[in-house]
Amino acid sequence: MTIALPTRWRSALPHLTTPMPPDVTPATAAAGTGVGVNLPMELVRQSVLEREYWDIPKEILAAYRQFRPTPLWRATGFERAIGSRVPVYMKYEGGNISGSHKLNTALAQAYYYQQAGVKELVTGTGAGQWGTAMAAACALFGLRCRVFMVDSSLRRKPYRGVLMRMLGAEIHSSPSGLTGVADRRGEGIGNSLALAIGEAVEYASTHDGVAFCIGSGETYSILHQSVIGIEAQDQLAALDATVDMVVGAVGAGSNFGGIALPFHAGARATGTQGPTLVAAESATAPKLTRGVYAYDKTDATGTGPLEAMYTIGSDYPIPDAHSAGLRFHGAAKIISAMRHTGDIAATAVTQQEALDAGRLLTRNECVLPAPESGHALAAAAKLATSGADGMRAQNGVLVCVSGHGYLDLAAYEQLLNDELGDEAPSEQALMSAVSGLTPVGQDASSPPRGSLLSAGGPLGGPR
Incomplete structure (x- = not known):
């Protein structure tokens, strides 16, 4: 069975039943103390525009053709x-x-960040597939790469770290001791992908020419x-x-x-x-x-x-x-x-x-x-x-x-x-x-009113 390599990504944004709720700026960022994450404009457009089809740049297509x-x-x-x-x-x-689907978006992100003049990408990874994909993409597009990997996963899968190092990346077990966010966390943090991501965000924000990237939950990564x-x-x-x-x-x-x-x-x-x-x-x-x-x-x-x-x-x-x-x-x-x-x-x-x-x-x-x-x-x-x-x-x-x-x-x-x-x-x-979270539909800029559970959760499904 022979099929053609897709030359366009397809977005589901034009076909949602209702629009996605807008993001909310937390009070810390509003006060000027937040950590900024700078995205290339093309990734911003891919996240917000209700355009169904997006042409895949020829440089990314060339990399896709390898697999x-x-x-x-x-x-x-x-x-x-x-x-x-x-x-x-x-x-x-x-x-x-x-070894995973992660390379589809890693290649796209490395290309767009390289076009934007970034010299190094830093990220957090759980099992290591994303970190490996980002290391490979950075190697192909001439960028440095730094990865914070969930400690329990890195201990179980040390050869993920070896592979990332083979690709030229620098690896840190998370919690790493390199960031303030790791120092402020409590027991059990070695299993937290949120912490590994947080360490990467903080590291990128405090180093010139470095940008944070993420490979799973963002709308543009799902598009890729x-x-x-x-x-x-x-x-x-x-x-x-x-x-x-x-x-x-x-x-x-x-x-x-x-x-x-x-x-x-x-x-x-x-x-x-x-x-x-x-x-x-x-x-x-x-x-x-x-x-x-x-x-x-x-x-x-x-x-x-x-x-x-x-x-x-x-x-x-x-x-x-x-x-x-x-x-x-x-x-x-x-x-x-x-x-x-x-x-x-x-x-x-x-x-x-x-x-x-x-x-x-x-x-x-x-x-x-x-x-x-x-x-x-x-x-x-x-x-x-x-x-x-x-x-x-x-x-x-x-x-x-x-x-x-x-x-x-x-x-x-x-x-x-x-x-x-x-x-x-x-x-x-x-x-x-x-219990302290604000339900969607309630004013997210004001403090939560009582328990979230009394407002209808855990939802366990659509409503």
């Missing part, structure tokens, strides 16, 4: 293993130097990932295949948005009924299934704009687990807005279920998925068989395998040794973590 289009196939072995009632199609994003869904639509059409469920794992939302939102845009543009879009999240960070729709911080500095998101609270100490890159407290604002209007469904998956699904794929398709992808595979398996959360596929399931698991073998070793445990947040812990 795109990516494969899509019907996973008949996986179907037999799970007893599937319907076809299950895999879209695989692990065949590049980063649309190449995944655009290709998948063409590949399914070439197979004369239809699906009524599209599944991706959600940390903040980039690979899910990449595989799913082009289907939403296509259905809205043609006035047809599209497939159900199912976000599979970690049960240790269940923002879409147990969180609240409120204004929250995107990183531990708390000085950037507050965004409307489904969140379990940016200060919630997320349990140490193989949720890996899904270990983030909130969902991207475009994903959250679509969840709120009912255009996106969600289900939570435990790490045991995720790694069991990864083992099944390995044995029956000879593809070793990342633990993040295992969450999507576990959800897809349920949807294709007995169903999950009131949903059950009737025609077929498309699932994004967002990356490979060759640097995650320690997680699979724990699975094989029967050493895994799951620690989902308690209701009391979630209530405490979100």
Whole structure:
């Protein structure tokens, strides 16, 4: 099956049921003490303009051609293993130097920052796929790269750090001791992607020629990932295949948005009924299934704009687990807005279920998925068989395998040794973590009025 490399990204912004709520400037930034994040103007435009198609610059296309289009196939072995009632199609994003879909936006961001005159990019990473992708993109576009990686992930996956160093990046375990935001945090911070991001934000703000970049939750990064869904639509059409469920794992939302939102845009543009879009999240960070729709911080500095998101609270100490890159407290604002209007469904998956699904794929398709992808595979398996959360596929399931698991073998070793445990947040812990947040729809510039939970949460879904 031969398909063309997409030459345009496709935005879902023109096809939202309701506009996204605007960001809110926190009081610290309004008083002149906030940390600024400077974006190239093209990334700003991609975040706010309701333009459906965006031409991909030739320099980025040249880099994409090294690994795109990516494969899509019907996973008949996986179907037999799970007893599937319907076809299950895999879209695989692990065949590049980063081992994941993250390279799609890393290349675009490095190009735009390089064009803007930036000399060094600094970022935070959870499981390391994003940090690796950014290191690779910086190497291709002649930029220095610095990465703050979640401490527990770096200890479990030391070779992620080696690969980033091979690509020329400088790596810091987070909390690093290099920033004030790390010094101010309490116990449990070694598992916090919000802290790693916060350290990167602070570092960039205090060094000349350095810019902060992020790869998952921003609207422009999800736009860049649309190449995944655009290709998948063409590949399914070439197979004369239809699906009524599209599944991706959600940390903040980039690979899910990449595989799913082009289907939403296509259905809205043609006035047809599209497939159900199912976000599979970690049960240790269940923002879409147990969180609240409120204004929250995107990183531990708390000085950037507050965004409307489904969140379990940016200060919630997320349990140490193989949720890996899904270990983030909130969902991207475009994903959250679509969840709120009912255009996106969600289900939570435990790490045991995720790694069991990864083992099944390995044995029956000879593809070793990342633990993040295992969450999507576990959800897809349920949807294709007995169903999950009131949903059950009737025609077929498309699932994004967002990356490979060759640097995650320690997680699979724990699975094989029967050493895994799951620690989902308690209701009391979630209530405490979100109690000071302002619900979307309430004036975010004024103090919260009582408990957020009394205002309608945890929402656990759209309203």
